[in-house]
Amino acid sequence: MRTLNFRRAARTSALGAVALIASLSLTACQGDDPEPYDALPSASAGSASKTPTESAGASGDKGTAAPDADQGKDATGSGSGGGTSTTKPKDDSGNGNGNGGSGGSDNNANTATVTCTGGNTKLSITEISRPVNHMLLTMTNTGSKACNAYYYPYLKFGEAQSVPNTFEDSKPQAVVTINPGESAYAGVMTSSADGSGANGYSAKDLSVSFQNRDGNSDNTGSSVSVPLSKSVHVDSSLTVSYWQMSMDDALTY
Numbered sequence: 001m002r003t004l005n006f007r008r009a010a011r012t013s014a015l016g017a018v019a020l021i022a023s024l025s026l027t028a029c030q031g032d033d034p035e036p037y038d039a040l041p042s043a044s045a046g047s048a049s050k051t052p053t054e055s056a057g058a059s060g061d062k063g064t065a066a067p068d069a070d071q072g073k074d075a076t077g078s079g080s081g082g083g084t085s086t087t088k089p090k091d092d093s094g095n096g097n098g099n100g101g102s103g104g105s106d107n108n109a110n111t112a113t114v115t116c117t118g119g120n121t122k123l124s125i126t127e128i129s130r131p132v133n134h135m136l137l138t139m140t141n142t143g144s145k146a147c148n149a150y151y152y153p154y155l156k157f158g159e160a161q162s163v164p165n166t167f168e169d170s171k172p173q174a175v176v177t178i179n180p181g182e183s184a185y186a187g188v189m190t191s192s193a194d195g196s197g198a199n200g201y202s203a204k205d206l207s208v209s210f211q212n213r214d215g216n217s218d219n220t221g222s223s224v225s226v227p228l229s230k231s232v233h234v235d236s237s238l239t240v241s242y243w244q245m246s247m248d249d250a251l252t253y
Helices: 002-031 045-059 062-091 095-111
Strands: 121-128 134-141 147-149 154-157 176-178 183-189 201-203 206-209 224-226 232-234
Touching: 121 224, 134 176, 176 183
Parallel strands: none
Antiparallel strands: 121 134, 134 183, 147 176, 154 206, 201 232, 206 224
């Protein structure tokens, strides 16, 4: 009897141990179950990037953090791209180019030069005490554009049939250009100081013609009559300088 009771007690203990082990196993399995989806935070741009980072720090599971972080970057990148695409057409409206072209046309029109003629200049002549037997011809631009004073003026005192000689040494290195309101000058020696000139005569009037860039008076308009304050003695020594920018240069010859 004692042996039978011992066997029953051992069997009961064994069954109790098995039951205890099964109970502990069931409890351990329930603790490993994941949280339900309803308990997780809602997905958003901020939480999507923040949650994987915290999970990786807590559990060391970098595999789940990387995809979520990439999704956060993709969302930010596409948003930036959309903004750029929306604003770019407004920047490329083309208004600046249109205005620039118009301004360029105006500048070209204002800077264009023309030939100096009787239509855009005013002429006057003055007798000078030094050098002796010299006069100063002044041409003032009365137009709205700069004009080029080519070569030298064609002078005709009285009934002269030919243009006078020219001081070739007075030829400037570049064409003289006169802005509106400015003047150019030419020196005129009417007769020789030592009386060596021939065929002298007294002139009461003067006419002036202009040259073009080709060195002739074609398309430069009619000659201009320039009043003389008194009669001028002219002989074969009559000589004129090229147009100059200053009075001093014009009277050097």
